[in-house]
Amino acid sequence: MDAIMLQEKLVERLLCPRVRTARQKEKQYVGFATLPNQVHRKSVKKGFDFTLMVAGESGMGKSTLVNSLFLTDLYKDRKLLNAEERINQTVEIIKHTVDIEEKGVKLKLTIVDTPGFGDAVNNNECWKPITDYIDQQFEQYFRDESGLNRKNIQDNRVHCCLYFIPPFGHGLRPVDVEFMKALHEKVNIIPLIAKADCLTPNEIKKLKDRIREEIDKFGIKVYQFPECDSDEDEEFKQLDKELKECTPFAVIGSNTVVEARGQRVRGRLYPWGIVEVENQSHCDFVKLRNMLIRSHMHDLKDVTCDVHYENYRAQCIQEMTSKLAQDNRMESPIPILPLSTPDADTEKLIKMKDEELKRMQEMLNKMQQQMHDKDQ
Amino acid sequence: LSSGSEVSLSHSNMSESAKPHHPSPQGKGEKSHGGDFSYVGIDAILEQMRRKAMKQGFELNLMVVGQSGLGKSTLMNTLFKSKVSRNKSVQSNPEERIPKTVEIKSISHDIEEKGVRMKLTVIDTPGFGDQINNENCWQPIMKFINDQYEAYLQEEININRKKRIPDSRVHCCIYFIPPTGHCLRPLDVEFMRRLSKVVNIVPVIAKADTLTLEERDSFKQTIREELRANGIDVYPQKEFDEDAEDRMINDKIREMIPFAVVGSDQEYQVNGKRLLGRKTKWGTIEVENIAHCEFAYLRDLLIRTHMQNIKDITGSIHYETYRVRRLNESNGHLESLLGSLPVKRATVFW
Numbered sequence: 033m034d035a036i037m038l039q040e041k042l043v044e045r046l047l048c049p050r051v052r053t054a055r056q057k058e059k060q061y062v063g064f065a066t067l068p069n070q071v072h073r074k075s076v077k078k079g080f081d082f083t084l085m086v087a088g089e090s091g092m093g094k095s096t097l098v099n100s101l102f103l104t105d106l107y108k109d110r111k112l113l114n115a116e117e118r119i120n121q122t123v124e125i126i127k128h129t130v131d132i133e134e135k136g137v138k139l140k141l142t143i144v145d146t147p148g149f150g151d152a153v154n155n156n157e158c159w160k161p162i163t164d165y166i167d168q169q170f171e172q173y174f175r176d177e178s179g180l181n182r183k184n185i186q187d188n189r190v191h192c193c194l195y196f197i198p199p200f201g202h203g204l205r206p207v208d209v210e211f212m213k214a215l216h217e218k219v220n221i222i223p224l225i226a227k228a229d230c231l232t233p234n235e236i237k238k239l240k241d242r243i244r245e246e247i248d249k250f251g252i253k254v255y256q257f258p259e260c261d262s263d264e265d266e267e268f269k270q271l272d273k274e275l276k277e278c279t280p281f282a283v284i285g286s287n288t289v290v291e292a293r294g295q296r297v298r299g300r301l302y303p304w305g306i307v308e309v310e311n312q313s314h315c316d317f318v319k320l321r322n323m324l325i326r327s328h329m330h331d332l333k334d335v336t337c338d339v340h341y342e343n344y345r346a347q348c349i350q351e352m353t354s355k356l357a358q359d360n361r362m363e364s365p366i367p368i369l370p371l372s373t374p375d376a377d378t379e380k381l382i383k384m385k386d387e388e389l390k391r392m393q394e395m396l397n398k399m400q401q402q403m404h405d406k407d408q
Numbered sequence: 409l410s411s412g413s414e415v416s417l418s419h420s421n422m423s424e425s426a427k428p429h430h431p432s433p434q435g436k437g438e439k440s441h442g443g444d445f446s447y448v449g450i451d452a453i454l455e456q457m458r459r460k461a462m463k464q465g466f467e468l469n470l471m472v473v474g475q476s477g478l479g480k481s482t483l484m485n486t487l488f489k490s491k492v493s494r495n496k497s498v499q500s501n502p503e504e505r506i507p508k509t510v511e512i513k514s515i516s517h518d519i520e521e522k523g524v525r526m527k528l529t530v531i532d533t534p535g536f537g538d539q540i541n542n543e544n545c546w547q548p549i550m551k552f553i554n555d556q557y558e559a560y561l562q563e564e565i566n567i568n569r570k571k572r573i574p575d576s577r578v579h580c581c582i583y584f585i586p587p588t589g590h591c592l593r594p595l596d597v598e599f600m601r602r603l604s605k606v607v608n609i610v611p612v613i614a615k616a617d618t619l620t621l622e623e624r625d626s627f628k629q630t631i632r633e634e635l636r637a638n639g640i641d642v643y644p645q646k647e648f649d650e651d652a653e654d655r656m657i658n659d660k661i662r663e664m665i666p667f668a669v670v671g672s673d674q675e676y677q678v679n680g681k682r683l684l685g686r687k688t689k690w691g692t693i694e695v696e697n698i699a700h701c702e703f704a705y706l707r708d709l710l711i712r713t714h715m716q717n718i719k720d721i722t723g724s725i726h727y728e729t730y731r732v733r734r735l736n737e738s739n740g741h742l743e744s745l746l747g748s749l750p751v752k753r754a755t756v757f758w
Contacts, residue, residue, distance in 0.1 A: 090593075118594050153541075200475070
């Protein structure tokens with residue numbers, strides 16, 4: 033069956049409620065089956081947000097790919113550093129935000145760029161600014177969530193990280209392994225083979241197999257597509273299987289339009305032929321776009337909230353409570369230094385902090401209770 | 409291992425044609441009309457040199473430097489149309505594949521073509537630039553190059569030295585730049601800056617089939633500017649141009665470097681001919697087609713036109729620089745360097 037048609041079916045399934053069978057229609061109609069529609073309408077009004085991080089050495093085509101994926105030009109005013117300037121460059125974090133609207137649905141897209149990653153001669157711990165950034169977003173969200181006014185919490189957490197692996201090597205390099213291991217428990221990692229137009233189909237297959245092997249071997253947890261429900265039909269399952277076997281996606285990006293086979297397509301013009309970005313036999317760009325935007329965007333956000341953020345939160349709370357326990361223990365020995373009488377302001381601050389801590393404790397207890405209930 | 413191929417070698421300071429002509433004291437036909445009073449026959453020496461050189465054979469030592477996976481071995485095999493690179497067994501993971509420090513691996517082959525024999529040594533440098541921390545990864549390479557100069561120097565100052573000192577000096581270092589399309593990386597600048605002072609460096613853009621023609625041109629321009637800005641003199645160096653003719657030829661080359669190359673050891677059928685290339689879903693890249701990539705220019709430079717010049721510059725400039733430095737260093741320890749030589753010999757030497 034045509035690949036494009038299958039993709040459309042996938043999209044349909046996720047956006048529209050299922051058609052009720054005749055049998056169900058016989059029962060008395062209550063009406064809550066419209067709930068998905070109501071949620072749908074409300075979300076459309078509210079709009080969605082999505083934060084995508086791109087990481088990889090410079091010159092891997094990250095900016096071009098992002099522009100190709102979202103059909104924008106986010107990097108108009110970018111100034112590239114020359115070799116001398118790069119010698120003293122450190123890894124930076126740069127955010128670009130763009131509002132995209134399509135068929136009435138609004139998306140606030142944030143792209144987090146990481147220029148300088150892997151470019152220096154000594155790249156030891158070059159991923160530290162990146163892990164720090166991700167943790168900061170989690171911390172910010174944690175604070176907001178625990179705060180008093182929760183009406184307008186801004187979700188800046190990173191939902192997905194596209195990691196660009198150079199196509200020139202024979203598999204993962206040490207820096208690739210270290211980066212992914214540092215981040216796989218903080219963010220959904222989707223590894224990509226960049227600039228795939230320099231590989232023949234055979235070479236792509238070999239490289240993909242090699243990378244998958246090495247990811248397994250090093251215990252790197254990249255983003256896994258959720259399993260199909262058992263009641264899905266065969267074509268859907270087949271499509272899902274193909275998608276999973278295709279990772280890591282070998283991508284090519286382009287913002288220039290060229291003429292190929294009588295049509296205007298986005299591609300790259302070489303003396304020996306034209307690479308069409310949206311041609312599935314040329315590269316996996318379409319698969320990536322469909323997966324990232326059309327079918328799995330919501331799941332990526334869910335996994336970020338339910339798994340990565342919760343891990344961070346649990347860790348954070350654990351640290352806080354263990355610190356509290358330590359502090360409590362320390363109160364019993366006789367203080368050596370005379371305690372200075374605190375003034376009124378500090379007293380108030382201490383009281384506020386105490387209350388906050390008490391609240392944290394309560395929340396922790398509640399969470400533990402919830403987990404306990406779930407297990408039942 | 410000897411292989412016959414279609415590449416024809418020529419020497420820059422000898423006659424261009426590779427066809428042997430019959431040596432005769434009378435010299436070339438056109439000149440000897442009637443009385444030979446004006447013709448001495450000095451030009452016959454060219455032929456004598458040629459025969460001697462053919463008997464002796466040539467040596468060429470090429471070093472390839474670049475990150476793993478940039479096609480170094482494939483390019484060497486393509487250049488010499490035979491498997492001259494080291495045999496790499498299929499490694500299963502980065503730990504085995506990428507050595508922890510830069511290694512130097514030399515492989516020599518004797519190749520022959522139209523009666524001309526060459527001992528080709530390809531020096532590979534696995535591990536360069538592959539680590540997370542690549543500081544000083546150029547040191548083992550510098551050391552290797554200097555060690556070869558040292559070995560040659562030791563042979564040269566020997567009392568009983570060989571008639572033909574085996575030449576293991578690195579004649580040319582081909583540096584592979586990844587085709588990012590932006591600019592040189594700090595590692596590239598550091599390496600080339602240091603090594604251009606001791607060896608001829610020929611930078612190439614590896615796996616250039618990922619760049620469109622415009623991207624290629626702008627990338628090359630950026631690289632040339634950055635080489636200039638950092639004072640890096642790559643081959644052919646401007647200061648070693650011998651005369652106006654040389655300069656003209658070399659200027660043209662300097663406008664084109666770094667060459668954007670693609671290598672392949674597989675043949676495909678294109679327009680009824682079997683050509684070396686890479687076959688993709690959108691077309692076949694022909695390695696020797698100059699409309700596709702600049703492999704042919706690189707091959708001509710290294711093998712067909714400038715091979716002897718590269719060796720000359722290594723011998724007469726880079727090696728001499730090393731020699732002067734070494735002799736100046738051990739000025740106070742002349743004896744240690746020359747061993748117990750009679751005074752007479754020492755004077756001749758200086």
